[in-house]
Amino acid sequence: MIEIEGLTKQFGPLAAVAGIDLAVNKGEVLGFLGPNGAGKSTTMKMVTGYLSPTSGKVRVLGHDIETDGIAARRQIGYLPEGAPAYGDMTPRQFLHFIAQVRGLRGNAAHTRITDTVAKCDLDPVLDQPIETLSKGFKRRVGLAQAILHDPPVLIMDEPTDGLDPNQKHAVRSLIRAMAPQKAIIVSTHLLEEVEAICTRAVIIDRGRIVADGTPGQLLARSKHHNAVTLTVAANDAAGIKSKLKALHDCAGVDERKLPNGIVELTAFPKSGALLIEDVSALAKNWNVKELYAEAGRLDEVFRAITTQDTARAREART
Amino acid sequence: MKQVWPIFKREFAAYFATPLAYVFIVIFLFAMGAFTFYIGSFYDKGIADLTVFFGYHPWLYLFLVPAIAMRLWAEERRTGTMELLLTLPVTIRAAVVGKFLAAWAFTGVALFLTFPIWITVNYLGSPDNGVIFASYVGSFLMAGAYLAIGSCMSATTNNQVIAFIVAVTVCFLFTVSGAPIVLDFFQGWAPLALISAVSSFSFLTHFASIAAGVIDLRDVVYFLSVIALFLTINVVVIDLKKVG
Numbered sequence: 001m002i003e004i005e006g007l008t009k010q011f012g013p014l015a016a017v018a019g020i021d022l023a024v025n026k027g028e029v030l031g032f033l034g035p036n037g038a039g040k041s042t043t044m045k046m047v048t049g050y051l052s053p054t055s056g057k058v059r060v061l062g063h064d065i066e067t068d069g070i071a072a073r074r075q076i077g078y079l080p081e082g083a084p085a086y087g088d089m090t091p092r093q094f095l096h097f098i099a100q101v102r103g104l105r106g107n108a109a110h111t112r113i114t115d116t117v118a119k120c121d122l123d124p125v126l127d128q129p130i131e132t133l134s135k136g137f138k139r140r141v142g143l144a145q146a147i148l149h150d151p152p153v154l155i156m157d158e159p160t161d162g163l164d165p166n167q168k169h170a171v172r173s174l175i176r177a178m179a180p181q182k183a184i185i186v187s188t189h190l191l192e193e194v195e196a197i198c199t200r201a202v203i204i205d206r207g208r209i210v211a212d213g214t215p216g217q218l219l220a221r222s223k224h225h226n227a228v229t230l231t232v233a234a235n236d237a238a239g240i241k242s243k244l245k246a247l248h249d250c251a252g253v254d255e256r257k258l259p260n261g262i263v264e265l266t267a268f269p270k271s272g273a274l275l276i277e278d279v280s281a282l283a284k285n286w287n288v289k290e291l292y293a294e295a296g297r298l299d300e301v302f303r304a305i306t307t308q309d310t311a312r313a314r315e316a317r318t
Numbered sequence: 319m320k321q322v323w324p325i326f327k328r329e330f331a332a333y334f335a336t337p338l339a340y341v342f343i344v345i346f347l348f349a350m351g352a353f354t355f356y357i358g359s360f361y362d363k364g365i366a367d368l369t370v371f372f373g374y375h376p377w378l379y380l381f382l383v384p385a386i387a388m389r390l391w392a393e394e395r396r397t398g399t400m401e402l403l404l405t406l407p408v409t410i411r412a413a414v415v416g417k418f419l420a421a422w423a424f425t426g427v428a429l430f431l432t433f434p435i436w437i438t439v440n441y442l443g444s445p446d447n448g449v450i451f452a453s454y455v456g457s458f459l460m461a462g463a464y465l466a467i468g469s470c471m472s473a474t475t476n477n478q479v480i481a482f483i484v485a486v487t488v489c490f491l492f493t494v495s496g497a498p499i500v501l502d503f504f505q506g507w508a509p510l511a512l513i514s515a516v517s518s519f520s521f522l523t524h525f526a527s528i529a530a531g532v533i534d535l536r537d538v539v540y541f542l543s544v545i546a547l548f549l550t551i552n553v554v555v556i557d558l559k560k561v562g
């Protein structure tokens with residue numbers, strides 16, 4: 001439903017987006033990841049038609065965003081970065097305004113507004129000026145505005161930024177519930193969010209896609225993928241460590257001293273191998289306090305394939 | 319163009335949702351009164367017309383209208399609502415026209431509220447009401463021209479102070495281009511055609527000709543063309559900013 005081809009954006013000497021190709025289909029929730037300044041927001045601004053690309057094409061349900069912008073933007077719900085809204089309006093007035101601009105009239109507008117207000121839990125603040133609302137409510141007003149017309153394509157720039165854990169959970173549930181009928185792009189730098197809602201994760205760095213896969217595939221690139229961690233008494237640690245190292249599939253063991261005479265050992269598997277069965281079989285004879293296998297750490301993958309912002313700023317100047 | 323109406327409504331309501339509208343209207347009316355009665359010595363003249371009153375309009379507009387116009391786009395850019403507005407299924411043209419018309423309607427309201435002075439002058443004597451009506455029309459058209467310039471300047475920046483100062487400067491040049499302050503500069507060396515061309519750009523000249531009581535089509539077309547020109551530039555400026 002969203003097709004992006006060779007998208008670039010040049011700000012003076014700075015290549016903010018340096019050639020992105022991407023297609024997002026119905027039912028996909030694409031997590032758009034990357035360090036600050038990697039080009040996430042710029043890409044989203046081009047996909048929604050706020051910025052014109054330096055080169056490349058964006059099509060939304062077949063409508064080119066540059067040449068057939070109005071038709072394309074009808075299909076899009078967009079939550080810009082920081083969830084801007086007219087502060088002097090109340091959420092009720094604001095949503096009516098959006099409904100009108102979107103061509104919703106009369107009963108249709110009323111039904112959609114009621115429905116959206118319920119989905120976003122805006123009832124308690126419906127008649128307060130938006131500028132007086134808390135960050136959480138402001139963000140939900142922005143979200144309400146984006147989903148008001150039930151768009152087939154939904155693009156959200158950090159939808160859960162500034163929300164407390166309960167609100168985050170609510171927004172994520174909402175996104176998950178809408179996902180099957182829509183193509184959704186969500187930018188975030190919360191890695192747990194990707195695991196929670198995304199069917200696909202794309203990491204961009206310096207304006208280029210550096211990883212594209214399911215969250216599971218990305219996790220598999222982590223050093224900690226399928227690693228087994230156990231905590232044992234310090235006295236037993238040396239013996240157990242050598243036994244772990246002797247396992248056929250074990251690539252190495254890390255040792256970390258915890259307080260109270262406890263040691264945490266992490267055994268890393270050779271690529272593609274599983275350690276958990278071997279280790280748990282052995283562990284029956286040991287005095288083990290904790291034992292668990294890890295799925296992998298997304299932040300580790302993220303750090304490994306993206307760069308520090310200072311290095312990036314230096315290199316981005318072509 | 320269907321979207322002009324919701325944008326107009328939102329923008330017009332926004333004036334009254336903040337103290338802006340009330341502060342502006344009060345100061346506008348107070349200044350009009352002060353200029354007419356004290357500086358313009360309305361009573362001492364002993365003539366039942368509003369020439370003095372309308373004579374101050376261009377000068378008041380010069381500062382008050384850019385004050386309204388400066389927020390039109392600069393504020394949207396600064397608060398990020400511009401991104402919201404322009405990613406809705408709305409053409410830039412519709413957004414520019416909707417916002418401009420709302421600001422124009424608002425100045426219309428302020429201008430309308432000066433009606434007590436019209437009543438006063440009718441109470442004091444028997445003025446030529448046709449001339450006064452024509453002057454009101456001319457004043458409203460001129461306010462629109464100032465607004466279009468201000469709106470265009472506002473689109474170039476996210477800083478309202480810059481928008482204000484640049485708009486006042488450009489408005490000033492348009493106001494006085496028929497006055498000696500500008501024409502003396504050309505006199506003596508420039509061909510007559512150029513001088514008359516420059517002087518024909520003056521708001522003062524066109525406004526004075528309407529305020530004399532004749533709504534000449536040429537003057538109306540002039541003000542409408544200035545509005546159309548600057549709104550077109552306004553659209554182009556916003557479009558260019560998309561390119562970055």
